Amino acid sequence: MKRFSVTVTIDRPKGYVDKFNNVYPLNYGYVEGILAGDKDWQDAYIFDELAQGVTHFKGEVIAVIIRDDDVEDKWVVAKEGVTLSTEEIYLKVQFIEQYFNSTIILLD
Numbered sequence: 030m031k032r033f034s035v036t037v038t039i040d041r042p043k044g045y046v047d048k049f050n051n052v053y054p055l056n057y058g059y060v061e062g063i064l065a066g067d068k069d070w071q072d073a074y075i076f077d078e079l080a081q082g083v084t085h086f087k088g089e090v091i092a093v094i095i096r097d098d099d100v101e102d103k104w105v106v107a108k109e110g111v112t113l114s115t116e117e118i119y120l121k122v123q124f125i126e127q128y129f130n131s132t133i134i135l136l137d
Contacts, residue, residue, distance in 0.1 A: 030093075030134070030136050030137065031136060031137055032089045032090055032091055032136045032137065033089060033090055034087065034088070034089050034090075034109070035060045035063075035073070035087075035088065035089070035090055035104070035106060036060070036061075036085055036086070036087045037056075037058040037059065037060055037073045037075055037085065037086045037087075037088070037106055038058045038059055038060075038061055038070075038084065038085055039056045039057070039058040039075065039083065039084055039085065039086060040057070040058050040059065041053050041056070041057040041058065042056050042081070042082075043055055043056050043081060045057070051124050051125060052124065053124070054121060054124060055074060055075055055076065055121055055122075056074075056075040056077070056081075056086065057072070057073070057074055057075065058072070058073055058075065058086070059071060059072050059073065060073055060104065065100075065101040065102070066099075066100035066101035066102065067100050067101045069101075071101075071104060072101065072103050072104070073090070073103065073104040073105070073106045074094075074103060074104070074105050074106065074118075074121070074122055075088070075106050075107075076091070076105060076106065076107040076111065076113060076118070076121065077107060077108055077111075086106065088106040088107050088108050088109065088111075089106065089107065089108075089109050090104045090105065090106055090136060091105050091106070091107050091111060091112070091113065091135065091136055092104075092105035092113070092115075092118055092133055092134060092135050092136060093105070093133075093134045093136070094118075094122065094126060094131050094132070094133050094134075095131065095132045095133075095134060096126075096129045096130065096131050097129075097130040097131070097132070098129055098130045099129055103122070103126075105118055105122075105133075113135075114135075115133040115135060118133050119133060
């Protein structure tokens with residue numbers, strides 16, 4: 030699958046603490062207009078340390094995290110041209126993905 034550009038609305042900025050006391054080490058949000066398996070907007074992890082204090086991030090989907098035991102998958106979004114390994118991605122998203130049986134698919 031090819032990479033593609035999206036704009037993510039950030040609703041959980043880096044440092045956000047959810048109701049289960051998970052601390053987000055990166056920005057997290059959703060892509061409006063794309064419905065996910067839970068019938069809500071598509072969720073996305075943002076891999077860009079410079080995207081602090083912003084409400085939107087434009088980048089490209091570089092990977093998809095497929096959850097075998099959940100109704101929705103997650104997108105990994107970074108600046109255009111950024112390449113990360115599955116290990117690098119998992120290190121940042123394991124704070125939540127540790128609770129799921131997930132597979133990371135890198136996009137071309």
